[in-house]
Amino acid sequence: MAEKTSTNTKGSGLRLNDLSIRVKVLLNLLLIAALSSTAVGMLGYYSAKKSLEEAVFAQLTSVREVKRRTLESFIEDAKEQVSVLAQSRMVSDAVMELSPAFSILDYYYAPGKIERMRRDLKEFYRTDVDRKLGDNDDGFSRQLINSVDDVSDRMVILQTLYLSNNPNPIGKKFQLNRANDKTAYSDIHERYHSSFRRFLMADGFSDLLLVNVNSSEVIYSVSKNVDFGSNLMDGVFRQSSLGQAFTLARNSIRPNMVILSDFGSYEGSYGELQMFFSAPVYEEGEKIAVLIATMPLSAINRIMTDDGDWVEEGLGITGETYLVGKDQLMRSDARLFEEEPEKFYQQMVDLNIPSEEIRKVKAFRTTVLSKTVNTAPIQDAMKGHTGNMLSVNYLGKPALTSYTSLKIRQLPWMIVAEMQEVEAFESIERLKWNVAFATIIIFIIGFIVSNAYSTSFTRPISKLEQAISKLARGDVSTSIPVKSADEIGKTIESMNSLIERTKQTSDFASDIGKGNFKTNFETFGNRDVLGNSLIKMRDRLEYVSEEDHRRQWVSEGISKFAEITRKYLDDVDQLYSVVLRDLVDYLGANQGMLFLVEDDLKSDTQFLQLKSCYAFDRDKYLNKQIGFGEGLAGRCWQENESLFIDDVPPGYSKIVTGLGLASPKSLLLVPLKFNEEALGVIELASFNVIEPYMVEFIERVSESIASAITSAKHNTRTSHLLSASQKLTQELRVREEEMLQNTEELQATQEEMERRQQELEEVRRSLQKEIAMKDEQILFYKSQLDDEEETSSEESKG
Numbered sequence: 001m002a003e004k005t006s007t008n009t010k011g012s013g014l015r016l017n018d019l020s021i022r023v024k025v026l027l028n029l030l031l032i033a034a035l036s037s038t039a040v041g042m043l044g045y046y047s048a049k050k051s052l053e054e055a056v057f058a059q060l061t062s063v064r065e066v067k068r069r070t071l072e073s074f075i076e077d078a079k080e081q082v083s084v085l086a087q088s089r090m091v092s093d094a095v096m097e098l099s100p101a102f103s104i105l106d107y108y109y110a111p112g113k114i115e116r117m118r119r120d121l122k123e124f125y126r127t128d129v130d131r132k133l134g135d136n137d138d139g140f141s142r143q144l145i146n147s148v149d150d151v152s153d154r155m156v157i158l159q160t161l162y163l164s165n166n167p168n169p170i171g172k173k174f175q176l177n178r179a180n181d182k183t184a185y186s187d188i189h190e191r192y193h194s195s196f197r198r199f200l201m202a203d204g205f206s207d208l209l210l211v212n213v214n215s216s217e218v219i220y221s222v223s224k225n226v227d228f229g230s231n232l233m234d235g236v237f238r239q240s241s242l243g244q245a246f247t248l249a250r251n252s253i254r255p256n257m258v259i260l261s262d263f264g265s266y267e268g269s270y271g272e273l274q275m276f277f278s279a280p281v282y283e284e285g286e287k288i289a290v291l292i293a294t295m296p297l298s299a300i301n302r303i304m305t306d307d308g309d310w311v312e313e314g315l316g317i318t319g320e321t322y323l324v325g326k327d328q329l330m331r332s333d334a335r336l337f338e339e340e341p342e343k344f345y346q347q348m349v350d351l352n353i354p355s356e357e358i359r360k361v362k363a364f365r366t367t368v369l370s371k372t373v374n375t376a377p378i379q380d381a382m383k384g385h386t387g388n389m390l391s392v393n394y395l396g397k398p399a400l401t402s403y404t405s406l407k408i409r410q411l412p413w414m415i416v417a418e419m420q421e422v423e424a425f426e427s428i429e430r431l432k433w434n435v436a437f438a439t440i441i442i443f444i445i446g447f448i449v450s451n452a453y454s455t456s457f458t459r460p461i462s463k464l465e466q467a468i469s470k471l472a473r474g475d476v477s478t479s480i481p482v483k484s485a486d487e488i489g490k491t492i493e494s495m496n497s498l499i500e501r502t503k504q505t506s507d508f509a510s511d512i513g514k515g516n517f518k519t520n521f522e523t524f525g526n527r528d529v530l531g532n533s534l535i536k537m538r539d540r541l542e543y544v545s546e547e548d549h550r551r552q553w554v555s556e557g558i559s560k561f562a563e564i565t566r567k568y569l570d571d572v573d574q575l576y577s578v579v580l581r582d583l584v585d586y587l588g589a590n591q592g593m594l595f596l597v598e599d600d601l602k603s604d605t606q607f608l609q610l611k612s613c614y615a616f617d618r619d620k621y622l623n624k625q626i627g628f629g630e631g632l633a634g635r636c637w638q639e640n641e642s643l644f645i646d647d648v649p650p651g652y653s654k655i656v657t658g659l660g661l662a663s664p665k666s667l668l669l670v671p672l673k674f675n676e677e678a679l680g681v682i683e684l685a686s687f688n689v690i691e692p693y694m695v696e697f698i699e700r701v702s703e704s705i706a707s708a709i710t711s712a713k714h715n716t717r718t719s720h721l722l723s724a725s726q727k728l729t730q731e732l733r734v735r736e737e738e739m740l741q742n743t744e745e746l747q748a749t750q751e752e753m754e755r756r757q758q759e760l761e762e763v764r765r766s767l768q769k770e771i772a773m774k775d776e777q778i779l780f781y782k783s784q785l786d787d788e789e790e791t792s793s794e795e796s797k798g
Helices: 002-011 021-087 089-103 111-136 140-147 153-164 184-203 241-251 297-308 335-339 341-350 355-364 376-382 426-448 451-472 487-513 529-567 572-587 631-639 692-797
Strands: 207-212 218-221 259-266 272-283 286-296 320-325 387-392 398-405 413-420 591-600 605-615 643-645 655-657 660-662 666-674 677-686
Touching (some): 021 184, 021 297, 021 529, 089 207, 089 529, 297 335, 335 341, 376 398, 572 591, 572 605, 572 692, 605 631, 677 692
Antiparallel strands (some): 207 218, 398 413, 666 677
């Protein structure tokens, strides 16, 4: 009975111990193969995903930093340009001349003529301005029309001459150099307008305004918008962004400070978004005006979008960089809005964005100051943090985001670089299927192989897992030896390549961080996104570094020569020598000559007179004259354009060196232009090639030098005239004193003559009395004699 029970127990089911060793080994190998392949696949997948995530964040951070530095450099350069211009002699002279000319504009026109101008200006607002405002008109054109009756006559005259009567369309009004009138203001405007316009076009600003601090009136504008001539403290622009920028600069106590205002929709530029750079203008320590430069949104968008070339920037299909202010509103346009506006609007609707926000974006045709960004990265950046984050972006899509704050005073902006998760991890999805496929292959191989290969099969997998773990932790010091050519061996080779590639990438990024832009990095063709992005990052950083150096060199040079011209403004001869000497030294040239145009009074012609010649820290005192069109200097004077020659003609003046005479390698002649008229020529010779940015710098400085020379000549002439006037006044005063003295002497002589005449008259009267008494005595004695004769006669008769 017992044996029967045991037999039934053995036959009741299949037990593990009853299986053959081959099956057990096979099952063990299958289990080991399945577990190991699954572990390796998952570890490889998550490690690769982590590595790719770090690489994408590194790429986004690189793009973000390039944009941040470019934007910060751009804004600081703009502030520096505004500061230099506000401190320049040209601006202060323009204010001193334009202010009185502006104040007497209404004396040139009769009241009836001004009233007709008011009616014409209203019609201009009603038609051209209202049409230009379009959807951006929030009742502003009506305010302009209603304000015409209350504004000053001067504003009505200026806007009639330079806006409504300007034949150029709105947006091109700056092309008019002079209005068709005979006012002193138009004469002054014509002298300065071309210089201000060149500054505006060269530095990316949209308008340049001069506002008198005493009257608060806009006495000059390059673009000639509807704010031209208006009063910023009393009128429609009092509460505008322009009025606020003027008030801040007028109340500023720092003479060299440039006040930067955030973007705002400015009605004066027909509702366009503008940034404002304002700086005070001083004359002999007294604040006389405020210089205000406006910058359009397009200047910022051009930097943030790289003119729409996101793919070349390494941002792929969904990546972008954008700016956000402290109010959580965008400060640059979104990529999807730029590329597909209708799709952008639909996504906003799908996200249940408030209809008012969508309406503002459509009305203003921009996401700036219209689209709210209230994402987790922005919230963290508002706390002053910098970092990377995987979160939902403003389009409701999961995205990898790199964020930080801009280091620009007065602009509390945050910069964000992001790429949607779907695109960033697109290769990981492919890797997931590859890992799954490799796991199946390994399982099949494990089913086939024997226990003899299990050790050699599992050992490299273990090493591979360790290497991947170290790589995930950032350790790139491990290298796995390859002992087979199968799938595991190839995987190890790929991992070794990935480790080596990661190490090369780390070394390359480290060299770039140290400023070594000459380091090399080999890429694996056009599909190597990370490698190509790193090469582009290196090239862009090198370009930005070189551009920063050149801009700093130009800015320091302009400031230096502005200080020189101000210092020697009263000594024109010293100004020639110092300017030429410092210009040669600053450019690293070897020779230089400065010619000025002078008049030949005998032949009624003009010629170039050598005023200063510099070489090797000493002047060559030569008496040299050049006719119009004669030689290179005469040709430069004749064409009124710069001449750059890198093939110096034979016979040109040699440069004396320690070893003898040598010919220069390059030659540059630049006209000294003031109001588009050549006042002279600067000639420079150098052993080195003069770079284009140096040529541009010399051309810009030459205008300041020409202006300074003109001012210095005027000062010298004024000084001579003043001295002559004082001398003449002194001579006239001496002659007047002599005449007064002669008059007093003549009066005294006359009084003496009158006194003597009175004395003679009294003597004459006394003589007449004595003569009369004598006559009476004679008559008395005569009568006595006659009586005595009669008595004697009678006695003789008796």
